[in-house]
Amino acid sequence: MRGGSPKRPEPTSDGWSPRTEASVWLGLGLLAVGVVWFTVRAVEIDRSLGPASRQLASAAPPEASPPPPPPAPDAGAERHLALAWTVGAPGEPAGPLASVRRSAEELLARRLPRGLRRGAVIRAVAEPAAAPKEPRVLALDVRAPGQPRARFYRFGGSGTRRLVDEDGREPVPNPWQAPLATLRRTSPFNPKRMHPVLHRVRPHEGTDYGAPTGTPVYAALEGTVSWVGPHGGHGNWVAIKHDNGIETGYAHLSRFAAGLKRGDHVATHQVIGYVGSTGRSTGPHLHFSASRNGVYFDAETLLATRLRELPAEERDAFRAEKGELDRELDDIGDPLPAASRPGVGDEPASPADDPVSQPRAAASGARRQRR
Ligand SMILES: [Zn+2]
Structure with a gap:
């Protein structure tokens, strides 16, 4: 009679319990997988060895080995x-x-x-x-x-x-930016200029840029407003003192930016006023100046591209x-x-085979090889 307890594991003919039998089969299966893996790896390693290495390993006579393959195409060529x-x-x-x-x-x-x-x-x-x-x-x-x-x-x-x-x-x-959106220079900085209104030699201490009345004028660099208001020949003038010790000036303005006052901090390219023709001026323009320690220099040099x-x-x-x-x-x-x-960009009809001649073989609009 099969045991009174159904829960008891049933013995097999050779005396192994089903659990043990399963373990054996699992082990065999793993072994088989291992053998297959090793075989695959061995083939891969063999493939990865160059012909020379294989030749050494097999100790075959040199004549019997296959000729070395031609050099692989340059994968880095673009x-x-x-x-x-x-x-x-x-x-x-x-x-x-x-x-x-x-x-x-x-x-x-x-x-x-x-x-x-x-x-x-x-x-x-x-x-x-x-x-x-x-x-x-x-x-x-x-x-x-x-x-x-x-x-x-x-x-x-x-x-x-x-x-x-x-x-x-x-x-x-x-860091300097133009004081106007469009710079149309009408008169450069000139220490020996004949003044158009005074008709005598008077240094032109800034650069004049022609622009219609009302054109926005921007701070050329961030700084602290050191003057807002009438200033002699400058007419309505804004001056800004910058951290690098340079003071820029914006003259002949028709009006100032709303609320702008001395001591205000202004950002680079912030609107400070509008082009006009106040003070000693013959027409609407911006007189843009720069000074260091009270000595004027050519403000245009601030805007020039430096290399x-x-x-x-x-x-x-x-x-x-x-x-x-x-x-x-x-x-x-x-x-x-x-x-x-x-036709531009088409492949050349017959690309040169000789790598040395390729650089000269490129034609207009053609792609070319580079190593
Ligand atoms: Zn001027």
Whole structure:
């Protein structure tokens, strides 16, 4: 009779309990998995060994071993995008080239002292990127009518907007900002000027910018208001003392910003008043001045773009990189007429096989190989 207690484990023919039997099967299963894993690993390791290592391991005669495979294609090789176009010309390139064109024009608009004008011819070399990333502009060549050719290079640090010129200089961020939205200089700083109203030599201690009456005037830098009110020939005048010891002045104002008073702290680009023609003035304009310890100097120098040289230890690396990018820029031909623009960016019909000849094989608008 099978035991009176149903809960008791049932013995098997060889005397093992079901629990023990399960453990044995589990062990065997694990062993089998282990064997399979080891086999797979061994094959993988064997594959990962180069032919030379295998040859040593097998101690086979050299003639019997397969010839070494040809060198693997350079995985690090990247194709640069290269293109040329005329600013404002009709026709938009497709795909990533449109993005190169857009970012190149943005970079140059910021970097060129007089901005980017229609008719300027731009050549660009860019590093492609897989979507949704956009290609990164590496080098730019710009020729604008009536201006010298200029080249700029991305150098030092990825993801930055650092763009240095041919001498490896980059603009230093300038805390000073223009006192008017648009600067139209009508008379420069001049210590020996013949005064237009007084008709005698009288130094022009500031820079005049023509602007319609009522145009907002901004603080060129944050500081403390040191004068608000009529001030002789300055007419309605605002002066601001800055932390660096410089005092700026804003003359001939038609009116002041509401509530502005001496001792107020003003932020950079805060409206302090409005253009007028009060005081000794022949027409609405802003007379913008700067002084240090009571001595006037050319206020325009505050607004000028200042350039910083690369650190000495980076110059060799820059020259090497520049040389390479210059060759790529030199290889780009003239912009294609708008009608044939769809061809820009097409693959070359027959890419050169000889890596040495490839740099010279690049044509206008063609992508090219770089190592
Ligand atoms: Zn003036």
